[in-house]
Amino acid sequence: MHEPTPSQIAQRLDQLTELSVALGASEDTTLLLERILHAAQSLTHADGGTLYRPSRDRRSLHFHISVNNSLKLRQGGSSGVTVDIPPVPLYDAEGRPNLASVAAWSAHQGRAVNIEDVYLDDVFNFSGMRSFDRQFGYHSQSFLTVPMRDHEGELVGVLQLVNAQDPASGRVQAFSATDQRFIEALAAQAGVALTNQQLLRQLEELLLALVNLINIGIDEKSPYTGRHCQLVPVLTMMLADAVHQTDAGPLADFHMSDATRRELWLAGLLHDCGKITTPVHVVDKATKLETLFDRIHLIDTRFEVLLRDAELRALRAVAAGGDADALRAALDEECTALRADRAFLRHANVGTESMSNADQERVRRIGPDGQEQPFLSDDELKNLHIRAGTLTEDERKIINNHIVMTVRMLESLPWPRHLQNVPEFAGGHHERMDGKGYPRGLTKEQMSVPARVMAIADIFEALTARDRPYKKGKMLSESLHILGKFSENGHIDPDLFDIFIRRKVYLDYARKHMDPRQVDTIDEALIPGYIP
Template identity: 50%
Template sequence: MTEADFYELKTAAWLHDCGKVVTPHHVMEKSRKLETVIDRIGWVEDRLEILLRDLRINALELKIQVLEQGANVLADLESLKEREQTLLEDMAFLHQCNMGAEFVTDEDLLHLERIRNYVWADKKGHERTFLTDDEYRNLCIRRGTLNPEERKIMEGHMTATLSMLEQLPFPEHLKNVTEYAVCHHERMDGKGYPRGLSRDQMSIPARIMGIADVFEALTAPERPYKQPMKLSQALAIMGRMVEDNHLDPDLFQVFVEEKVYMTYGAKHMKPEQMDEVNLQELKGLNRSVV
């Protein structure tokens, strides 16, 4: 690539997400799964306090029986204590789920289903399930914090980007800016967006944009919806994305071999993110040249 080529690619990089100006703020900045105007995890905590209150009342009633009747209620008290500990652990689990991990396991979903079916009584004495349908649905999000409807809205930023850039009268030396800018969410297998292009339909600079965008998104320290990842974790995810035909395998090979991640990390990442990467265990690479 010539200096002019790099300038064209750099211009595309600056413009690649310009369509986000039309994305609703509450979607783009959604940092927790239960977040709307507020983080609804507080409402869930209130319900937990009601369940804990009832357990503690039951424990006090049992202790009164001991004092008044000499009843043997040790087993019942122990059961209530175990139940209280389970509820506290469940709340910690819900907080973790609410954060939006990269991967949610089937076991996690079973745990959520069990918690969902707890019963609590509201102020009027009406019994309700512990999690509402909408809370449960959002907590079951497998990756990130956006539900399908919100993700669709988020993906719309690429349609907006394409529409905006296609209307700009770029000069000849910037004629490829639109193609480079709007391809960073395309996939090698043609299942990406906004145009569903496959690997052979995209130029090399356009495919470079995809790798750069993913790596920056995984490691960026200022994203409100996730914690910045360490190098090893980010590259492990990218390796799996290569195997899933999401990212270009040849360019990922170059990205790793030339240690582009180290050059970038030294400038833009926190020191605690710069951990050691085991290339022998990294997926998505051609082992003959590692």
């Protein structure tokens, strides 16, 4: 065993410093572990090495990566070769610590083990190593085993090196004390790097869990909105990927990094988080008269009273000597008119694309009828008079306020740098390219491409959704026609709409997420705003 020279030590310190920077910047755990093992071999000129990771239940050590340069063996990690070595148990059947295995001993004791010649060692069980040597015609000799722990002392791995080699002659020698100190320093840095990655991953998992928690809350209030929150990010990513792959046209320069993809997906999940503050009777208002219940039933009852009263008047008139046939004819005419008005109000209670002026006038004409008070209250008259949909102007303002709440909620969070665009991506899906949208009246030039993508996804999902209580899902052709009109009138980005059609994003989404009965034949030449 030869201790390294001062110049060799200086060189190793440089390597260790460079590695520290690299470990801190690495985001891929597999590549990070491979870099750790490769660095350890390089620092000590080790011929082989193994990196163990504790199992999820922390009852055993699993071979994560195994390397032997002389034998040209690579298992685990990014090699694509499955590690076929059984795990090392950390405890026996009775729950006692396994101290016979050098890797398990090091894990339990938190100390390095440096063995000059394993064939002369009588402390640990090296039967597995001897079996390996016989199988591959190899001779294991020097071993250096070092535990890796996090800042709280928890085991995150075990690093094991085999057969230190003299740099000049290649002769196998023992690992020096300096080798051990360098590997212990590397293991400490590696433990921190692995812990940082683990903490970041756990924080991202926690963030996604909190997002799902919000969506669960929305889903409990309104399963229709909950499904919308699940599908909008799916369609958003489908269109964003299509734009990313486009190499011609105005959007040819748009490219997404992995970080932007994460931001956009998260923004899609959160784009309607403000609806958690919206009253459920407004979100799911299926008919014009619905509040906690559909008040059309109250109006039905009033009609029943009117029909009963008409019949009682006719019977009294007959009993008083009136002309029975004439009274019966008059009763039939009155009841027919009442039933017609009842059927009309039932129909008017259902939201439509556009209520005619004549129907609105008929509602106004029915409203004041009544002897002691108007047949329809002011609120009932106001609701049944709604021209499009089921919402009054005040209720529409409540619905529209969800995006204001979404922006407020998202902008109040201390987003890390790699997620700082989530509020902008999520908060722009009700803006219009001509600046007539809300809440901020942004124009196309003031919006990012991902925010404009989400606007299209939000509209198309809403048009095709088949589970809304206030409307049926539109046919694919009708939805594309409406979206095309939006492209022409400055509502959505025409460049993105072109990609949406040209790259068949609409069709991929329809086949996966729409009712097959809605997916009719599409002639793209007939879609407004699109030039094949």
